[in-house]
Amino acid sequence: MKNDYIAMTESALFDFLPDPGCREAKLIESMRYSLEAGGKRVRPRLVFEFNALCGGDPDAAAAAACAVEMIHTYSLIHDDLPCMDDDDLRRGKPSNHRVFGEDIALLAGDALQTMAFEILTCDKTAALMGDRACRLAANTLARYAGATGMVGGQVIDLMSENINAPIEVLREMDYKKTACLIKAACELGCISANATEAQLRAASEYAECIGVAFQIQDDILDRTSTDEELGKPVGSDCENSKSTYVSLLGVEKCRVLVDELTQKAIGALGAFDKDPRSLREFALELAARKN
Amino acid sequence: MKNDYIAMTESALFDFLPDPGCREAKLIESMRYSLEAGGKRVRPRLVFEFNALCGGDPDAAAAAACAVEMIHTYSLIHDDLPCMDDDDLRRGKPSNHRVFGEDIALLAGDALQTMAFEILTCDKTAALMGDRACRLAANTLARYAGATGMVGGQVIDLMSENINAPIEVLREMDYKKTACLIKAACELGCISANATEAQLRAASEYAECIGVAFQIQDDILDRTSTDEELGKPVGSDCENSKSTYVSLLGVEKCRVLVDELTQKAIGALGAFDKDPRSLREFALELAARKN
Numbered sequence: 001m002k003n004d005y006i007a008m009t010e011s012a013l014f015d016f017l018p019d020p021g022c023r024e025a026k027l028i029e030s031m032r033y034s035l036e037a038g039g040k041r042v043r044p045r046l047v048f049e050f051n052a053l054c055g056g057d058p059d060a061a062a063a064a065a066c067a068v069e070m071i072h073t074y075s076l077i078h079d080d081l082p083c084m085d086d087d088d089l090r091r092g093k094p095s096n097h098r099v100f101g102e103d104i105a106l107l108a109g110d111a112l113q114t115m116a117f118e119i120l121t122c123d124k125t126a127a128l129m130g131d132r133a134c135r136l137a138a139n140t141l142a143r144y145a146g147a148t149g150m151v152g153g154q155v156i157d158l159m160s161e162n163i164n165a166p167i168e169v170l171r172e173m174d175y176k177k178t179a180c181l182i183k184a185a186c187e188l189g190c191i192s193a194n195a196t197e198a199q200l201r202a203a204s205e206y207a208e209c210i211g212v213a214f215q216i217q218d219d220i221l222d223r224t225s226t227d228e229e230l231g232k233p234v235g236s237d238c239e240n241s242k243s244t245y246v247s248l249l250g251v252e253k254c255r256v257l258v259d260e261l262t263q264k265a266i267g268a269l270g271a272f273d274k275d276p277r278s279l280r281e282f283a284l285e286l287a288a289r290k291n
Numbered sequence: 292m293k294n295d296y297i298a299m300t301e302s303a304l305f306d307f308l309p310d311p312g313c314r315e316a317k318l319i320e321s322m323r324y325s326l327e328a329g330g331k332r333v334r335p336r337l338v339f340e341f342n343a344l345c346g347g348d349p350d351a352a353a354a355a356a357c358a359v360e361m362i363h364t365y366s367l368i369h370d371d372l373p374c375m376d377d378d379d380l381r382r383g384k385p386s387n388h389r390v391f392g393e394d395i396a397l398l399a400g401d402a403l404q405t406m407a408f409e410i411l412t413c414d415k416t417a418a419l420m421g422d423r424a425c426r427l428a429a430n431t432l433a434r435y436a437g438a439t440g441m442v443g444g445q446v447i448d449l450m451s452e453n454i455n456a457p458i459e460v461l462r463e464m465d466y467k468k469t470a471c472l473i474k475a476a477c478e479l480g481c482i483s484a485n486a487t488e489a490q491l492r493a494a495s496e497y498a499e500c501i502g503v504a505f506q507i508q509d510d511i512l513d514r515t516s517t518d519e520e521l522g523k524p525v526g527s528d529c530e531n532s533k534s535t536y537v538s539l540l541g542v543e544k545c546r547v548l549v550d551e552l553t554q555k556a557i558g559a560l561g562a563f564d565k566d567p568r569s570l571r572e573f574a575l576e577l578a579a580r581k582n
Contacts, residue, residue: 017438023463024443026450031438078401083372083393102374103449106397107442110369113401114437117408121430131423138429139412146405147308147322151398152315158394159317172314 005048005061006041009069012062016119030100030108031115034073037091043068043185049279050186050203053272056193060128064137064188067116071145072181074112077105079154116141129192137191144184153177165243171212179211202271209265210283213258217287219244220254262287296339296352297332300360303353307410321391321399322406325364328382334359334476340570341477341494344563347484351419355428355479358407362436363472365403368396370445407432420483428482435475444468456534462503470502493562500556501574504549508578510535511545553578 013035020028044065051061080087080095081102087095097105119125120138129137143149153176160169186207190200223246245254265283269276304326311319335356342352371378371386372393378386388396410416411429420428434440444467451460477498481491514537536545556574560567 022439022443023450023460024438024446027438027443027446074401078397081374081397083374083397104446106369106372106374107446107449109401110365110404111438111442113404114433114442117429118433118437121412121426121433123430126426131426135412135417135422135425135429138408138426139414142405142409142412146409147315147318147402148313151402151405152313152318155315155318155395155398158398159314169314 004058005045005065008048008058008062009041009044009065010038012066012119013069016066016115026100026104027108027111030096030104031112033099034077034090034096034108034112035069037093038069038073039091041065041069043072043181045282046182046185046207046279047189047192049282050189050195051193053274053276053279054190054193054195054199055274056189056195057128060125060133060192061189063119063122063125063128064192065185067120067137067141068181068185068188070112070116070119071141071150071184074109074116075145075150075154075181077109077112081105084154113145129194133191133194137188140187140191141184144180144187149176149180149184153180161242167243167245167248170243170245170248174212174215175208178215179208182211182214183207198271202268205268206265206279206283209261209268210286213261213265213283214286216245216254216258216261217289219246220251220258221289221291222246223251258287295349296336296356299339299349299353300332300335300356301329303357303410304360307357307406317391317395318399318402321387321395322403324390325368325381325387325399325403326360328384329360329364330382332356332360334363334472336573337473337476337498337570338480338483340573341480341486342484344565344567344570345481345484345486345490346565347480347486348419351416351424351483352480354410354413354416354419355483356476358411358428358432359472359476359479361403361407361410362432362441362475365400365407366436366441366445366472368400368403372396375445404436420485424482424485428479431478431482432475435471435478440467440471440475444471452533458534458536458539461534461536461539465503465506466499469506470499473502473505474498489562493559496559497556497570497574500552500559501577504552504556504574505577507536507545507549507552508580510537511542511549512580512582513537514542549578 014032017032018028022028047065047068048058048061051058076090077096079085080090081097088098089095096108100108117138120141121134126134145151153173156169156173157177160173183204186203187200190203262283266280269279305323308323309319338356338359339349339352342349367381368387370376371381372388379389380386387399391399408429411432412425417425436442444464447460447464448468451464474495477494478491481494553574557571560570
């Protein structure tokens with residue numbers, strides 16, 4: 001599965017980009033630049049895994065995987081802009097606006113978002129999964145990516161930058177910023193296979209658990225690596241300007257939470273007839289990761 | 292029709308915005324701010340007119356009209372940002388980022404685009420126009436709004452800012468920047484009424500003609516008002532840093548073109564059984580406008 005889904009996602013991504021011979025060549029080049037700097041393709045993997053678990057067509061999964069990856073990529077381009085995080089680097093390469101300029105980077109992000117919905121609703125995708133599944137997939141992605149989903153999470157993050165946010169704000173922010181797009185990926189895998197309602201609910205529960213666990217694990221890794229660098233005992237108290245799960249709950253409680261969420265995610269996989277081994281292993285891998 | 296469609300569009304727009312009591316309240320307020328500053332609602336009007344001409348349900352037209360207006364609004368917010376046109380004012384009011392900051396304005400534009408696709412694909416819209424029409428509407432809007440449509444036109448505009456672009460570049464830029472979203476509006480009016488292929492083609496031709504005529508008329512009005520201010524004979528030669536239809540063809544030839552395109556648009560309306568009086572008058576109004 002592993003190499004297959006990466007190759008299928010990337011080939012579908014680049015097939016869908018317009019001909020670089022057009023007058024907007026610089027825009028297309030900028031979109032391609034960020035799509036190529038693709039990291040581990042966690043979201044496409046989840047789309048393919050759930051699609052396979054529900055007995056779906058891998059070509060339908062490829063269209064859905066592309067759409068989720070395009071939304072993820074657009075959000076990274078806009079996040080790096082000077083008016084947001086002002087990051088010069090993304091995954092070790094110069095960020096999009098450092099290469100193409102802020103104006104083109106802004107428009108490349110905009111066009112990637114549009115393209116996500118174009119690919120989910122085109123005739124080719126409809127021939128693979130049907131009109132109703134296309135509509136549901138587009139709607140699901142829009143709900144999780146929009147004002148009360150991923151973008152909403154970014155706003156909560158901006159608003160709580162200089163305050164010690166309480167745990168419920170942190171939970172809502174992480175749920176929206178990170179878990180929502182993970183949920184979209186898992187649910188689109190099911191939708192692209194015309195799964196049942198019960199399967200969709202199980203995928204959604206799995207996604208929410210690993211999405212939140214992922215974020216807590218990130219906070220643990222940030223904290224323990226900082227402590228090790230500073231030569232302090234791991235998890236010792238320190239003042240942070242911004243709340244994290246670790247600053248609010250401590251390292252030990254966070255580790256317990258990650259384990260509980262991982263077990264709950266694995267439990268949700270019981271709703272599927274096929275063997276969910278690969279998704280079970282994926283949840284365990286995420287919880288055990290060291291970076 | 293006129294007051295009805297404005298009231299129906301605005302009520303549907305504001306109904307669809309999330310509860311302002313959420314943690315992302317500032318984002319919702321920023322989205323609402325720009326949606327309220329709505330101008331003449333030309334695109335919603337076209338959606339309603341074509342929907343009625345094809346015998347469609349006005350509630351289906353309202354959903355489609357909202358989606359097109361959300362795309363138009365997001366493009367204006369992003370266009371005004373400092374990295375693009377850096378405009379402090381939009382329709383006489385402070386531009387979105389002047390009120391809410393660049394970060395929130397960027398995200399409000401992003402979330403408005405997402406919401407356009409959410410409204411076109413939600414269960415309520417599907418109950419009004421069917422799964423297939425929802426999918427086609429979302430796909431049509433995405434194609435006209437994206438990398439080879441509206442956003443593509445903005446890129447061509449950026450690339451030709453300091454050069455005397457030849458007529459074919461100007462034509463492609465104006466077609467994409469302006470006419471594409473007009474086409475989306477007219478076609479979505481038809482799609483929301485489950486119109487025939489022939490009706491869809493006729494709406495598309497009407498839209499392209501009035502879209503291009505609109506842009507040429509804009510160039511004429513810019514030039515003649517400038518000449519009048521400067522006390523020069525209307526249409527006399529002057530050096531401009533940027534090509535326009537008038538600088539390339541002269542005022543007289545442009546006036547002939549606007550008339551030809553308007554007559555062609557009106558001709559396309561012959562494909563409809565119902566009386567297209569209102570759309571005929573609209574084409575003539577646009578061609579005769581003085582501002």
